[in-house]
Amino acid sequence: MNPATQADPRIRDGLRESIWAFLGARLLLIAISVVGGGTLALPPGQPPTDAGFPAPNLLSGWHMLFTATQRQDAAWFLRIATSGYAPGDGSAAFFPLYPMAVRLVGALPGIGPLGAALIVSNTAFLGALIMVHALTRLELGREAARRTVLFGAFFPTAFFLLAPYTEPLFLLLSISAFWFARRDRWLWAMLAGAGAAATRNLGALLIVALAVEALNQWRQGRLLLPRLGAAFGVALGPLSYLVSWQIRFGDFWAPLDAQRNWQREPTFPLTALWHALTLTWRYQTWWLIDVIVVGIAIAGILVAAFRVPLTYTVYAGMSVLIPLTFTYDQRPLTSMPRFMAVVFPAWWGFAIAAERRRPPEAAFLVAFAAGFALLAFLFINWQPVF
Numbered sequence: 204m205n206p207a208t209q210a211d212p213r214i215r216d217g218l219r220e221s222i223w224a225f226l227g228a229r230l231l232l233i234a235i236s237v238v239g240g241g242t243l244a245l246p247p248g249q250p251p252t253d254a255g256f257p258a259p260n261l262l263s264g265w266h267m268l269f270t271a272t273q274r275q276d277a278a279w280f281l282r283i284a285t286s287g288y289a290p291g292d293g294s295a296a297f298f299p300l301y302p303m304a305v306r307l308v309g310a311l312p313g314i315g316p317l318g319a320a321l322i323v324s325n326t327a328f329l330g331a332l333i334m335v336h337a338l339t340r341l342e343l344g345r346e347a348a349r350r351t352v353l354f355g356a357f358f359p360t361a362f363f364l365l366a367p368y369t370e371p372l373f374l375l376l377s378i379s380a381f382w383f384a385r386r387d388r389w390l391w392a393m394l395a396g397a398g399a400a401a402t403r404n405l406g407a408l409l410i411v412a413l414a415v416e417a418l419n420q421w422r423q424g425r426l427l428l429p430r431l432g433a434a435f436g437v438a439l440g441p442l443s444y445l446v447s448w449q450i451r452f453g454d455f456w457a458p459l460d461a462q463r464n465w466q467r468e469p470t471f472p473l474t475a476l477w478h479a480l481t482l483t484w485r486y487q488t489w490w491l492i493d494v495i496v497v498g499i500a501i502a503g504i505l506v507a508a509f510r511v512p513l514t515y516t517v518y519a520g521m522s523v524l525i526p527l528t529f530t531y532d533q534r535p536l537t538s539m540p541r542f543m544a545v546v547f548p549a550w551w552g553f554a555i556a557a558e559r560r561r562p563p564e565a566a567f568l569v570a571f572a573a574g575f576a577l578l579a580f581l582f583i584n585w586q587p588v589f
Contacts, residue, residue: 217336224356236271254278272366296461320367327371350554359574389433400440412518472527493536500543503552519548
């Protein structure tokens with residue numbers, strides 16, 4: 204659909220539906236945190252964190268309202284927000300915009316780093332729902348927008364969007380980049396895209412996606428070079444981070460070199476998928492969870508591809524293929540269920556399928572909420588849901 208031929212949706216039009224979806228997800232996570240937190244034993248020998256930030260109290264109690272999602276990589280973001288980066292410790296792998304936002308909010312009296320992180324994440328997630336509602340109205344109409352925010356809020360790994368992780372801020376900025384580009388406001392698209400790329404390394408994919416959009420608008424008679432320049436301007440986000448490492452520590456490539464700490468190796472995507480399926484057949488459990496969540500996201504992307512502009516399909520496809528290109532041999536889809544929580548074009552596929560009642564909307568919501576509850580429960584109890 205060509206945005207120029209439609210009534211321009213207003214961002215505030217989706218405020219009510221987005222707030223209700225956000226509150227539903229937030230309340231579900233609160234219930235799981237208080238009732239289910241601390242009921243599983245920490246796996247033997249697994250340290251709470253190796254980031255150098257104090258671990259939360261692992262016993263159940265009302266403190267779980269705040270500390271339940273302070274797990275795994277959250278410790279890295281809190282460490283960086285409080286004491287900054289250090290060479291040689293792996294912290295360079297974590298891009299800076301989210302810890303910077305946490306540090307800024309944490310400077311307010313009486314909040315502290317964890318409180319600041321939760322404020323940033325929850326505010327960003329609500330903002331992302333509002334923005335995706337507006338973007339969906341632009342592309343698919345109002346009813347699809349209502350379904351999209353519901354399915355996005357209750358996607359099985361959407362609890363990461365309420366946790367002290369980079370995902371909610373990245374989601375807000377990446378959706379905003381598409382919103383501005385599709386409405387031909389390319390300076391704002393570049394700034395939002397650069398922010399997303401300074402939040403997570405996969406934000407660099409926006410360069411390609413926005414370049415595709417620039418070419419699409421060129422075919423409609425608009426100037427190419429300014430729009431293509433804005434698309435490549437997204438690179439200013441990660442480039443500024445690399446330059447900061449050169450200035451402070453004399454190591455320009457440290458953020459990329461630090462990725463080796465996670466033992467990921469170059470892999471052909473189809474080989475990675477086959478290896479994941481083989482391990483799933485052999486071991487089930489965590490491998491099966493990975494395959495199911497990633498498979499659901501891929502299905503959503505494929506359904507949406509027939510209804511939305513190529514810009515989004517390119518972005519979503521690369522968001523799947525790039526993580527499959529660098530995998531961990533013993534669990535090829537490690538972290539990919541979390542990565543899929545921000546691939547919003549998949550949400551459109553769910554909304555389109557529900558529109559055709561394949562399956563109905565209620566079935567989607569029940570299945571997604573159940574997956575959300577189960578995976579959040581495991582994550583809160585320090586199980587290997589990353």
